[in-house]
Amino acid sequence: MLGSIAKLLELYPDAKVVVEPSADPDDYNFLIQDQWVTIKKDHLSTKEKFLLSLVSQDNNNKSINNNWWNFLVHESDKIPSEKSNVRILQFEVQKLESDDRAKEWLNVFVDTFDDVVDSFWINKYTGILIEKETKTNMDKLEVQRMIQLIDSDFYTKSRVYVGQFWPINEKLPNIFDMERQLFHKSLEMKDNVNNLSTVILDFLIEQNLKNTDMFKSLKKKIDIDSKTTQMINALYKCDSNLTKTAKELFLHRNTLLYRMEKFHEQTGFDLKDRDDLVLCFLLLK
Amino acid sequence: MVEIDLNHIYKRYANAEEDNYAVSDFDLHIKDKEFIVFVGPSGCGKSTTLRMIAGLEDITKGELLINGKYENDTAPKDRDIAMVFQNYALYPHMTVFDNMAFGLKLRKYDKDTIKTKVDHAAKILGLSEYLDRKPAALSGGQRQRVALGRAIVRDAPIFLMDEPLSNLDAKLRVTMRAEIAKLHQELNTTTIYVTHDQTEAMTMADRIVVMSMGEVQQIGTPKEVYETPKNKFVAGFIGSPSMNFFDVHYKDGMVTDNGGLNLKVPEGRSKILDDAGYNDKDVTLGVRPEDIHAEGAMEETFPEATVESKVVVSELLGATSMLYSKVDDTEFVAIVDARDYHEPGATVRLTFDLNKAHFFDEKTTDAIE
Ligand SMILES: Nc1ncnc2c1ncn2[C@@H]1O[C@H](COP(=O)(O)OP(=O)(O)OP(=O)(O)O)[C@@H](O)[C@H]1O
């Protein structure tokens, strides 16, 4: 195993063996053979982080003696007896002052939901809340508001991935595997509260496209500057409505049209065409 | 007494590419009790900058000084800062009192101190009668006031507000704007207020920081950024409706475009252009809608800056009216006296007051001064 760490350090030259896990939120910590290793998060893909989280001993997973957790991570086949559908909210909380504060934080978070089945920390920063489906579940925006509120009282910086509602059966652990990966991906996104809809594009691109030579070459060839980035984002956001887009960009409509034509000439992609626009939007990811 | 220095601050998010800074070279000295407004379009880096001051985002490069002390690495809870966010959510199951008191309870203040602080804040905000109510029994404005109250009880000398009014309807926004201004005078806090609404910036700020794409475009009083914008972006962003821009050719004291404009530039202004070496060059001409006139008196003063134009769309707005007009292919907006209202299709003679015009370098978009 020591050999594996050496090999790992070779593959990731900036990885470090450390005495204690780094508190820097930009670092990713994991425990191998009772040694802490830390790597800068931005040097890892979502997939790699997910894999590491599985092999790392850190998870304290073993010490989490919770029926739900054991079921969700395939440790136990015992299906929790719960009739209604549930959704799983995964959260990461940075800048908590102490373990006591972490407890209080979770209590306050739980209190904002109507019908919580279970909630627990799975390590120092991350935790799980399982909520029943009712008629009054909070939507993503409402969760975001509550998180902002709690963060302002605790001086924390939190992120939440709001899962979908699922029936509780033997498929749920597999679904949860996927939701965990989506949660990991969501930690890199701009908004602090995400769900399947907000993460899926970034996730798929990273999984399937981002590191392909085609995608990389295309990106290089087009060489999108920040003005063009803004234009493409705005067009996408405004559903290709030129008047709205021009307003959003504080441009005259004709100036916008001129820039789109210039882009067309230079790259061959016509931003007025829906498919071309979507492709360019994906290239920005 | 607090002063804040942001010295050449940069922010790059962990997942961003090498040279992709969300904020670059942000440099600002904030004076005690000043009301600073960050304004700019979506994604320009306003919140990122604010969150770096609050300690919620790390500063990639540069230094943050509060009262001369280096604060880059201070934990958020240890910075004497209160923050008000965009969403005025409250804990639904807690009373107004408890909502305001909660942060203090977490900080282990004793009961009496908490009561004094909450009562004081409630009095300032006119909420004393509502302290026992739950949020559901409050109006939108009252809820927003409780959100402010949650910040006031902290007695922090620095207030950071990130678009606190953006979720309110237009009428309430105007009331709350006045309320926040009043609050600032009463509490004497140093305040940084983020908005993408230039009207909000113009009416509330001591000084405005106009941002675009992560970079500061101009810092100045509302009057300064309005009257002497440093570049075309600031000129177009500040003021409503926006400044009209014309791509023109300047030669021997005249500006012309392909679309039918042919205007004489007053001597004082043409001298500036000549001295800066712009004779016989393409420049961008900027004229605010209120500097285009329909009265005959103006035409007498500036006969060579008058054009015959066609009204495309017109709106009557009380004392003034807006004429969206066209000269050949050149479109622009004029705000004129209500008496000079014209129906679409009408032909009007409009005079450009080029003494108040702005000229920008066509390539750099910097103002020519
Ligand atoms: N957590 C994050 N991770 C990665 N990039 C981010 C993150 N937060 C913001 N950004 C990016 O940084 C830039 C500045 O964003 P910021 O939120 O500061 O803008 P803003 O001026 O507050 O915009 P808005 O008016 O939309 O709130 C944007 O390009 C944004 O996508």
Ligand SMILES: [Mg+2]
């Ligand atoms: Mg923002």
